[in-house]
Amino acid sequence: MLPFWIALQFLSSLPITLPGMPKPQELGRSLLFYPLVGVLFGGVLWGVSALLAGIPLMLHAALLLTVWVLLSGGLHLDGLADSADAWLGGFGDRERTLTIMKDPRSGPIAVVVLVLVLLLKFCALLALIEHHQAMVLVIVPVIGRSALLGVFLTTPYVRAGGLGQALADHLPRKAGWWVLAGSAFVCVALAGYAGLWALALATLGFVWLRHVMMRRLAGTTGDTAGALLELLEVLVLVGLAL
Numbered sequence: 001m002l003p004f005w006i007a008l009q010f011l012s013s014l015p016i017t018l019p020g021m022p023k024p025q026e027l028g029r030s031l032l033f034y035p036l037v038g039v040l041f042g043g044v045l046w047g048v049s050a051l052l053a054g055i056p057l058m059l060h061a062a063l064l065l066t067v068w069v070l071l072s073g074g075l076h077l078d079g080l081a082d083s084a085d086a087w088l089g090g091f092g093d094r095e096r097t098l099t100i101m102k103d104p105r106s107g108p109i110a111v112v113v114l115v116l117v118l119l120l121k122f123c124a125l126l127a128l129i130e131h132h133q134a135m136v137l138v139i140v141p142v143i144g145r146s147a148l149l150g151v152f153l154t155t156p157y158v159r160a161g162g163l164g165q166a167l168a169d170h171l172p173r174k175a176g177w178w179v180l181a182g183s184a185f186v187c188v189a190l191a192g193y194a195g196l197w198a199l200a201l202a203t204l205g206f207v208w209l210r211h212v213m214m215r216r217l218a219g220t221t222g223d224t225a226g227a228l229l230e231l232l233e234v235l236v237l238v239g240l241a242l
Helices: 002-011 024-051 057-072 075-089 094-101 108-130 136-154 162-170 173-191 193-217 222-241
Strands: none
Touching (some): 002 024, 057 075, 057 108, 075 094, 075 108, 075 222, 193 222
């Protein structure tokens, strides 16, 4: 179960302590548990939403979004901010884009993108809560974290060394495809037609965003993978709320 705890420690802000430095093979296998972490996140969000039932809807949505961000520690939002700055400042150049992505500072475009994404998530959550579509809260985190597995299965990792390289090099690929298929089944089983629609939206978004990454970088980085997750989550939330 060590790969699961590695996944949970990396993807969440929960106080998880590992027994030692993970081996590269364990890091690779941890990707297989990313969708399961999504299930846990979804269960927490569903439970929090149930506890908040009856309070004003806008406050309900705001508190739920806050819990969502706190669960991940803002990890993927940070990747989105770095990617936004790099995409604008890179002027289409691969090396310049990768260099800017490593800069820890956030420029105006990063702030604008973060505000827009969080605003869209808030409004979509408000609409979904109003229409009592609580099961969406479970499947969206699953889809987002399954997308991380999907991008490492299908896309070269372009930064040599580090955690991302170990994930890419030691991911059990055959098992990864089975996990993706199982995650899709879980989404449909839990949400029915809404699950199918969510998977369709996520697949279209994934294909387009991967194309954008391949055209600019010829692969992915940890930051662009985080940006992918955030953008797919907001796409699916908005699509289900319409």
